[in-house]
Amino acid sequence: MLKELTDRMYESMGVSAKVLAFGKKTEAGLADRFQEIDRVAEYNQLKVIKGMQDARVSAECFNYVSGYGYNDFGRDTLEEVYANIFHTEAALVRPQITCGTHALALALSANLRPGDELLSISGKPYDTLEEVIGIRPSRGSLAEYGITYRQVELTPEGEFDLEAIREAVGKQTKVVAIQRSKGYLTRPTLSVEKIGKAIAFVKALRPDLICMVDNCYGEFVEVLEPSDVGADMVVGSLIKNPGGGLAPIGGYIAGTRECIENCAVRLTSPGLGKEVGASLGVMKDFFQGLFLAPTVVSGALKGAVFAANIYEALGFAVIPNGTESRHDIIQAVEFGDPKGVIAFCEGIQAAAPVDSYVTPEPWAMPGYDSDVIMAAGAFVQGSSIELSADGPIKPPYAVYFQGGLTWDHARFGILKSLQKLADAGMVTL
Numbered sequence: 001m002l003k004e005l006t007d008r009m010y011e012s013m014g015v016s017a018k019v020l021a022f023g024k025k026t027e028a029g030l031a032d033r034f035q036e037i038d039r040v041a042e043y044n045q046l047k048v049i050k051g052m053q054d055a056r057v058s059a060e061c062f063n064y065v066s067g068y069g070y071n072d073f074g075r076d077t078l079e080e081v082y083a084n085i086f087h088t089e090a091a092l093v094r095p096q097i098t099c100g101t102h103a104l105a106l107a108l109s110a111n112l113r114p115g116d117e118l119l120s121i122s123g124k125p126y127d128t129l130e131e132v133i134g135i136r137p138s139r140g141s142l143a144e145y146g147i148t149y150r151q152v153e154l155t156p157e158g159e160f161d162l163e164a165i166r167e168a169v170g171k172q173t174k175v176v177a178i179q180r181s182k183g184y185l186t187r188p189t190l191s192v193e194k195i196g197k198a199i200a201f202v203k204a205l206r207p208d209l210i211c212m213v214d215n216c217y218g219e220f221v222e223v224l225e226p227s228d229v230g231a232d233m234v235v236g237s238l239i240k241n242p243g244g245g246l247a248p249i250g251g252y253i254a255g256t257r258e259c260i261e262n263c264a265v266r267l268t269s270p271g272l273g274k275e276v277g278a279s280l281g282v283m284k285d286f287f288q289g290l291f292l293a294p295t296v297v298s299g300a301l302k303g304a305v306f307a308a309n310i311y312e313a314l315g316f317a318v319i320p321n322g323t324e325s326r327h328d329i330i331q332a333v334e335f336g337d338p339k340g341v342i343a344f345c346e347g348i349q350a351a352a353p354v355d356s357y358v359t360p361e362p363w364a365m366p367g368y369d370s371d372v373i374m375a376a377g378a379f380v381q382g383s384s385i386e387l388s389a390d391g392p393i394k395p396p397y398a399v400y401f402q403g404g405l406t407w408d409h410a411r412f413g414i415l416k417s418l419q420k421l422a423d424a425g426m427v428t429l
């Protein structure tokens with residue numbers, strides 16, 4: 001009875017019986033994977049609750065604070081909670097950090113000085129960081145301040161190239177950057193275990209090097225975070241995993257007291273540091289989003305695994321593949337044809353609770369070097385912990401799919417994407 005009702009609902013929302021049957025068959029084979037994801041979420045939920053209990057979170061934490069924000073109790077408590085969860089000495093978690101790129105730019109510019117060198121050991125960083133670093137000449141880049149940059153590529157297998165790292169570390173090297181997630185590349189995402197080994201190698205070369213991990217999209221996917229395996233700073237966006245879909249803005253940096261103090265004086269002003277920066281009423285959403293984040297991430301992960309298995313079965317290259325373990329919430333599907341990228345994104349858009357009636361189109365985006373198509377009907381504009389897909393319109397014409405505040409929504413979005421591809425004649429079921 002319920003089953004027929006649900007099937008009819010899918011049909012009324014534009015998912016054909018064929019597409020639905022294909023989805024059901026795929027889902028039936030994923031019970032073990034889903035159970036494993038639930039177990040990680042169980043652990044992380046406890047970790048978050050413990051972090052809040054240990055910091056004695058109370059209703060006063062959610063009060064509205066404006067002005068300078070001296071003694072902003074909620075803000076200071078939230079930063080303690082982040083430090084508890086990431087097992088770091090300190091954290092900076094603020095609505096004044098506008099997004100992930102800003103958090104990363106802050107972490108770098110705060111801890112590098114003219115004449116220092118930044119070394120990326122996980123290859124090319126995320127697109128928007130090219131302008132931060134000055135890989136693409138840009139106003140205000142680190143390069144303009146006399147900070148040099150080098151990168152060591154991952155091996156073709158996606159491993160850290162330890163010998164090349166040893167050679168690249170020089171007298172000027174000050175910060176070593178590692179990007180956990182693949183971002184807009186089709187390399188594998190790095191596990192926390194691998195990151196830990198690379199950090200240990202770097203620290204053996206020079207214990208004073210600062211290891212910073214771009215943790216975007218990785219939070220709560222595993223039970224350990226890079227800060228548990230030696231990272232001096234982990235950096236991310238609250239419009240992704242740790243915001244749990246509720247944070248309306250924000251970024252975080254968790255790390256050593258020294259690094260975080262550098263970030264604080266850079267964010268506000270020398271002499272002021274963490275003492276100022278009013279939380280402007282967002283604290284309830286920051287706390288509650290963090291509380292929900294392990295569950296939200298588990299739903300997004302199920303969606304990613306589901307999508308991988310659907311599109312792999314249809315013969316497309318998917319990264320990660322249908323069976324490998326997950327270290328972030330991004331799923332890449334290579335269509336080899338812009339038409340596939342566009343149809344996929346149209347399906348995700350059509351499944352959204354917000355703006356489902358609009359048709360996404362490829363467009364030039366600030367910070368990106370090709371047109372990008374983005375599908376998102378989000379409660380928080382541009383949020384990519386909500387069900388979303390982006391595809392730069394350049395070879396290999398891959399779409400990067402992520403998020404979903406609930407697994408049921410992620411499933412629906414993927415079925416709609418499959419429907420659009422079937423309608424466009426790109427797949428035969």
Ligand SMILES: *Cc1c(COP(=O)(O)O)cnc(C)c1O
Pocket residue numbers: 099100101102104126128179181182183214216217237239
């Ligand atoms: C999203 C992302 C960023 C940038 O975060 P924004 O909030 O989009 O500015 C940086 N690095 C990685 C790996 C990302 O996925």
